Amino acid sequence: MIIDRNSPIPKYFQLQTWLIEQIEMGVFKANDKIPTEQEFKNLTGLARATIRQAVQNLVSMGYLLRKRRLGTFVIDQRREKLQTNIGLMIPDIRMGNAPELARGVEDEAARTQHSLILCSTDDLYVKADFHANRLINSSISGVIFVPTAASDDKNYQIIEKFMRHNILVVLADRSLPQIDIDYVTTDNFEGAYRQTEYLIKKGHTRIGIVISTSFNTERLRLEGYKKALADYNISVNGSIIITDSVPYNEERYMHYVTDLLKQRDKMTAIFAGHDRIALLFYSAAKKMGISIPDDISIVGYDDLPLMTIKLTTTHQPFYEMGQESMRLMLRRIRGESGNPQQIVLKSYFVERSSVLPYRNNSY
Amino acid sequence: MIIDRNSPIPKYFQLQTWLIEQIEMGVFKANDKIPTEQEFKNLTGLARATIRQAVQNLVSMGYLLRKRRLGTFVIDQRREKLQTNIGLMIPDIRMGNAPELARGVEDEAARTQHSLILCSTDDLYVKADFHANRLINSSISGVIFVPTAASDDKNYQIIEKFMRHNILVVLADRSLPQIDIDYVTTDNFEGAYRQTEYLIKKGHTRIGIVISTSFNTERLRLEGYKKALADYNISVNGSIIITDSVPYNEERYMHYVTDLLKQRDKMTAIFAGHDRIALLFYSAAKKMGISIPDDISIVGYDDLPLMTIKLTTTHQPFYEMGQESMRLMLRRIRGESGNPQQIVLKSYFVERSSVLPYRNNSY
DNA sequence: TTCTTACAATTGTCTGTACAATTAAACCCT
DNA sequence: AGGGTTTAATTGTACAGACAATTGTAAGAA
Structure with a gap:
C-alpha cells in the first residue's frame, strides 16, 4: 500500500514521495499520465484535497503538468529541468x-x-x-x-x-x-618516451632532466624518459636527474636549471619537464653564455605558443x-x-x- | 475591498495578486508580518483554505515565508532572489x-x-x-x-x-x-604618447608604426603617437604609417610588417600596435637579417609575458x-x-x- | 464530408470543519 | 536571576462535499 496511516509522516508527503520515486525509478515515464485524483482516492483512501496537495507540490517542483480534462502528466526531466x-x-x-x-x-x-x-x-x-x-x-x-x-x-x-x-x-x-x-x-608516458628516443637517435646519450613529480602527468613523463634510456641501455648519472615533489614555480626551478647548467660538461642534451622550464633554460643559458642548441640541446613539453623560440617539444592537445x-x-x-x-x-x-x-x- | 465576489477571476488569484501588489508597492515591506489566515478570513470573507491557497502560491514563488506560530512574512527580494x-x-x-x-x-x-x-x-x-x-x-x-x-x-x-x-x-x-x-x-592615448615621447628623447625622429584601427583603444594609441610627433614638430613620411581597419590577424599583418621592414632606411624605430605585432617584427627581422635593437628599435604595447624577448612596451593592467x-x-x-x-x-x-x-x- | 452540439472526464475553485504540531512568550518555581 | 513548564497563537494536516471550467470525443445535423 502506498500510504501508511499510522506513520507520523504527513499523508500528502507520503504520497508525494511515492510519486517522485515512481517517476525517478521510471515506473511513470516522461509524458505518462498518472492516476486521476479520483483514482488516487480509491487507491489510497485519502481525501481528494490531500491528493491535490501532494500533486500540486510536484507541479510546482516541476515534476508534473496538469491538463484539464486530460489528467496529470510526467514532465520530461531531461528536457524541462535542464541545468545548463x-x-x-x-x-x-x-x-x-x-x-x-x-x-x-x-x-x-x-x-x-x-x-x-x-x-x-x-x-x-x-x-x-x-x-x-x-x-x-x-x-x-x-x-x-x-x-x-x-x-x-x-x-x-x-x-x-x-x-x-x-x-x-x-x-x-x-x-x-x-x-x-x-x-x-x-599520453605523457609515450610522449616523453618518443621525445627521449629522438634525442638518443640524434646521438645524445647523456641527457639531463629537470621535472616536478607533483602530478601524475609529470611522473609519467619521468617514467617515459627513464624507460627510453633503459631500452637503449643507457645509464645516467643521477646528478643530472633533478626532480622535486613541489610543483613548479619560477624561482625554485630557476635554481635547479642553473644547477644543471653548471654541470653541463656531464651532458649534451636536456629534457625540460615542460616548456616553462625550458624557457628558464633559455634565460639562464643566455646569462651564462651558453648557446642553445649549439652548446647544448633541449626539448620541452606542452608546445606553448612561444613565437620567437624554436623549441623542439611535444604538443599536447x-x-x-x-x-x-x-x-x-x-x-x-x-x-x-x-x-x-x-x-x-x-x-x-x-x-x-x-x-x-x-x-x-x-x- | 480586496475581493470582488462577482469577478470571474478566481478569488484565490485576486488575493494573490493583491498581496504581490502590496509587497511590490512597499505596503508590506521586507520582513513585515502579513495578516494571519484568520485575519484574512475576517477581512475577505473567504474560507481559510482559499486564503491558504493564495498564500501557498506566494510561498512557492518566493515572496513569502511561513513561520509556525509566528505568522507569514515578506521575504527580502533583494537578498533572497540574488542571481549570483x-x-x-x-x-x-x-x-x-x-x-x-x-x-x-x-x-x-x-x-x-x-x-x-x-x-x-x-x-x-x-x-x-x-x-x-x-x-x-x-x-x-x-x-x-x-x-x-x-x-x-x-x-x-x-x-x-x-x-x-x-x-x-x-x-x-x-x-x-x-x-x-x-x-x-x-589610458591608451597617454600610454602611446609617453612611449613615442620616449623614442623621441632617445633621438629617434623617423618612427614607423603598424596598427589596426578597428577598436577605439587602437585608434587612441595612433592618436597618441601622432600627437607626440606633432608636439615635437616632427613630420612623418606617410608611407611608414601603416594602418588597417581590419582587426589583427597574423597573416595579414605579417605583410605589413614585412613591407615596413623593407623600407627600413626610412626609419630608426618602430611603434608596434601591440606586442603580437612586435613579435611579428622579431620574426620577420630575423628572416631578413635585421637585428633588433641594433639595426632598428622597437616598442610594443600590452606587456605580454614573453619571457625571452626583452621588449620595451607599455603594461596595461x-x-x-x-x-x-x-x-x-x-x-x-x-x-x-x-x-x-x-x-x-x-x-x-x-x-x-x-x-x-x-x-x-x-x- | 464537415460543422455543430452535447456529453463526460478531469482538473479548478471554493466552502466548512477539526485536530495536530510548533514554538515564542508568559508564567512559575526555585 | 535562572531554569523549567504551561499556554496560546499560528500554521500544518486532513477530511468531506459542491459546483465551475475546460476540452476531447462522440453523436447528430447540415
Missing part, C-alpha cells in the same frame, strides 16, 4: 595551456546550450573547496576538474562532495590513483582535451551509464631547432 | 591578456559569491548574439562585455538586448562612442581592469544608481632593451 551550467575548476586560467582547455570546453558546451562557470583554484585545496561549495549552491549539472596540487585525499574529498550532491565529475589532464572516475588526459571532457560530461548528462571512461589523447612530437645532432669530437 | 552569475563576453580567452582580465573578474566575483560564465565571441557579432541569448535565458545579473570587432550598431544591439532583460552591462577595455554606459579602460569592471558591476547590483561611470586605469611604461638611443653617424 557546467563548472570548470582549473589551477589558473592564466597559466600555460589553461586558456586552450577552457576554450575547448566552452565551444563544446555552447553547442548544447551549456554555459561554463570558470573557477581558478591556484592548485590549492582551500580554494578548490571554496569554489566547490559555491558551485554546489548554484545549480550546475557537472564539473570538469583538474585536480589540485594538494594530496590525493584532499582531491577525493572535493570529488566526493560533488558526488554527494549529484553533480557529475570528469577529471581533466591530471588523473588520480585509486579512484574509478571518468577522466581525459594525454589541450583544446581537444577540453572538448573531450565536455563531450564525456554531456554523455553522462544525457544519462549514459556504464563504467568510468579513461580517454587518453595522443600528443605529437614537434621538431623545431633546439636540438642538434651530437657528434663526439674527441676522436 | 555574471557573464563575461570576451573575444577569445586564449588571446593576449584575456586570461588576466578573466582572472581579475573571477577573483573579485568570488569575494562576493558570484560566479563567472565565460563566453568567447571571436569578435563576431553572430557569436556575441548567440551567447547573449543564452545568457539571457540562464539567469544572470550582469554582463561584462568587451565589444566585438563588428560595427558599433551591432554592439549597441547586443547591449540593448541585455538591457531590455534588466541585465546590467559594463564594458571592458574597448568603449563605444555615443553610448552612455559604465566602462573600464586604460588587465587584471585590475577585470577587478574594476566587476567592482563597478557589484555597485550596480547593490542598487547604486547615478550616472554611468568611466574608469580609465593608468598603464605604465616598461623599459627593457628593444630600444637603443639613435645617434646620427653621418656627420
Whole structure:
C-alpha cells in the first residue's frame, strides 16, 4: 500500500514521495499520465484535497503538468529541468595551456546550450573547496576538474562532495590513483618516451632532466624518459636527474636549471619537464653564455605558443582535451551509464631547432 | 475591498495578486508580518483554505515565508532572489591578456559569491548574439562585455538586448562612442604618447608604426603617437604609417610588417600596435637579417609575458581592469544608481632593451 | 464530408470543519 | 536571576462535499 496511516509522516508527503520515486525509478515515464485524483482516492483512501496537495507540490517542483480534462502528466526531466551550467575548476586560467582547455570546453558546451562557470583554484585545496561549495549552491549539472596540487585525499574529498550532491565529475589532464572516475588526459608516458628516443637517435646519450613529480602527468613523463634510456641501455648519472615533489614555480626551478647548467660538461642534451622550464633554460643559458642548441640541446613539453623560440617539444592537445571532457560530461548528462571512461589523447612530437645532432669530437 | 465576489477571476488569484501588489508597492515591506489566515478570513470573507491557497502560491514563488506560530512574512527580494552569475563576453580567452582580465573578474566575483560564465565571441557579432541569448535565458545579473570587432550598431544591439532583460552591462577595455554606459579602460592615448615621447628623447625622429584601427583603444594609441610627433614638430613620411581597419590577424599583418621592414632606411624605430605585432617584427627581422635593437628599435604595447624577448612596451593592467569592471558591476547590483561611470586605469611604461638611443653617424 | 452540439472526464475553485504540531512568550518555581 | 513548564497563537494536516471550467470525443445535423 502506498500510504501508511499510522506513520507520523504527513499523508500528502507520503504520497508525494511515492510519486517522485515512481517517476525517478521510471515506473511513470516522461509524458505518462498518472492516476486521476479520483483514482488516487480509491487507491489510497485519502481525501481528494490531500491528493491535490501532494500533486500540486510536484507541479510546482516541476515534476508534473496538469491538463484539464486530460489528467496529470510526467514532465520530461531531461528536457524541462535542464541545468545548463557546467563548472570548470582549473589551477589558473592564466597559466600555460589553461586558456586552450577552457576554450575547448566552452565551444563544446555552447553547442548544447551549456554555459561554463570558470573557477581558478591556484592548485590549492582551500580554494578548490571554496569554489566547490559555491558551485554546489548554484545549480550546475557537472564539473570538469583538474585536480589540485594538494594530496590525493584532499582531491577525493572535493570529488566526493560533488558526488554527494549529484553533480557529475570528469577529471581533466591530471588523473588520480585509486579512484574509478571518468577522466581525459594525454599520453605523457609515450610522449616523453618518443621525445627521449629522438634525442638518443640524434646521438645524445647523456641527457639531463629537470621535472616536478607533483602530478601524475609529470611522473609519467619521468617514467617515459627513464624507460627510453633503459631500452637503449643507457645509464645516467643521477646528478643530472633533478626532480622535486613541489610543483613548479619560477624561482625554485630557476635554481635547479642553473644547477644543471653548471654541470653541463656531464651532458649534451636536456629534457625540460615542460616548456616553462625550458624557457628558464633559455634565460639562464643566455646569462651564462651558453648557446642553445649549439652548446647544448633541449626539448620541452606542452608546445606553448612561444613565437620567437624554436623549441623542439611535444604538443599536447589541450583544446581537444577540453572538448573531450565536455563531450564525456554531456554523455553522462544525457544519462549514459556504464563504467568510468579513461580517454587518453595522443600528443605529437614537434621538431623545431633546439636540438642538434651530437657528434663526439674527441676522436 | 480586496475581493470582488462577482469577478470571474478566481478569488484565490485576486488575493494573490493583491498581496504581490502590496509587497511590490512597499505596503508590506521586507520582513513585515502579513495578516494571519484568520485575519484574512475576517477581512475577505473567504474560507481559510482559499486564503491558504493564495498564500501557498506566494510561498512557492518566493515572496513569502511561513513561520509556525509566528505568522507569514515578506521575504527580502533583494537578498533572497540574488542571481549570483555574471557573464563575461570576451573575444577569445586564449588571446593576449584575456586570461588576466578573466582572472581579475573571477577573483573579485568570488569575494562576493558570484560566479563567472565565460563566453568567447571571436569578435563576431553572430557569436556575441548567440551567447547573449543564452545568457539571457540562464539567469544572470550582469554582463561584462568587451565589444566585438563588428560595427558599433551591432554592439549597441547586443547591449540593448541585455538591457531590455534588466541585465546590467559594463564594458571592458574597448568603449563605444555615443553610448552612455559604465566602462573600464586604460589610458591608451597617454600610454602611446609617453612611449613615442620616449623614442623621441632617445633621438629617434623617423618612427614607423603598424596598427589596426578597428577598436577605439587602437585608434587612441595612433592618436597618441601622432600627437607626440606633432608636439615635437616632427613630420612623418606617410608611407611608414601603416594602418588597417581590419582587426589583427597574423597573416595579414605579417605583410605589413614585412613591407615596413623593407623600407627600413626610412626609419630608426618602430611603434608596434601591440606586442603580437612586435613579435611579428622579431620574426620577420630575423628572416631578413635585421637585428633588433641594433639595426632598428622597437616598442610594443600590452606587456605580454614573453619571457625571452626583452621588449620595451607599455603594461596595461588587465587584471585590475577585470577587478574594476566587476567592482563597478557589484555597485550596480547593490542598487547604486547615478550616472554611468568611466574608469580609465593608468598603464605604465616598461623599459627593457628593444630600444637603443639613435645617434646620427653621418656627420 | 464537415460543422455543430452535447456529453463526460478531469482538473479548478471554493466552502466548512477539526485536530495536530510548533514554538515564542508568559508564567512559575526555585 | 535562572531554569523549567504551561499556554496560546499560528500554521500544518486532513477530511468531506459542491459546483465551475475546460476540452476531447462522440453523436447528430447540415
